[in-house]
Amino acid sequence: MSTTATVVTVVAAVMAGFSGASVLARARFVVEPLAAYGVPESIWKLLGVLKLAGAAGLVVGFFVPVVGTLAAIGLVLYFAGAVITVARARAYGHVPFPLVYMAPAVAALALA
Numbered sequence: 001m002s003t004t005a006t007v008v009t010v011v012a013a014v015m016a017g018f019s020g021a022s023v024l025a026r027a028r029f030v031v032e033p034l035a036a037y038g039v040p041e042s043i044w045k046l047l048g049v050l051k052l053a054g055a056a057g058l059v060v061g062f063f064v065p066v067v068g069t070l071a072a073i074g075l076v077l078y079f080a081g082a083v084i085t086v087a088r089a090r091a092y093g094h095v096p097f098p099l100v101y102m103a104p105a106v107a108a109l110a111l112a
Contacts, residue, residue, distance in 0.1 A: 001062070005111035009068065012104035013058040016075055019101055020051030033097075037089040050078060058108060065112065072109035076102060 001009075022030045023044055034044060054075040061068010079102035086094050 002111070005108070006062075008104055008111055009058050009061065009072075009108040012072070012075065012108045013055040015101050015104055016051045016058070017055035020048045020053075020055060023048030023051065033091075033094065037085050037091060039085060051075070054078065054105070058105075061112070069109065069112045072105050072112060075105035076109060079105065 019030075023034075026044070031044065034047075035041070039047075054071050057067050057071025057074065059068075061071060079098045082098035083095055083102070086092075086098060
């Protein structure tokens with residue numbers, strides 16, 4: 001794995017991990033938009049766990065490459081779903097936020 005791929009993967013893991021932990025901690029800057037977008041509170045914990053699992057999978061991918069690839073795919077799909085959710089809520093000004101989190105996952109996948 002190249003240095004670039006390593007750095008990008010670590011950045012993707014840290015960002016996904018931070019995002020997942022923020023949901024689980026019910027950080028106001030995360031849960032207020034979720035409520036505004038109409039995301040049911042009953043699945044917030046699952047969303048946080050999925051992001052943390054993706055972050056962990058990226059790290060495991062340093063030792064088991066297929067796990068890292070699958071984790072990157074999962075995170076890309078997760079954040080694509082987030083973009084769709086934001087767009088369906090007609091909060092178009094917020095679409096860049098999930099894209100910022102998706103970008104390093106896409107890059108990690110491309111460099112895998």
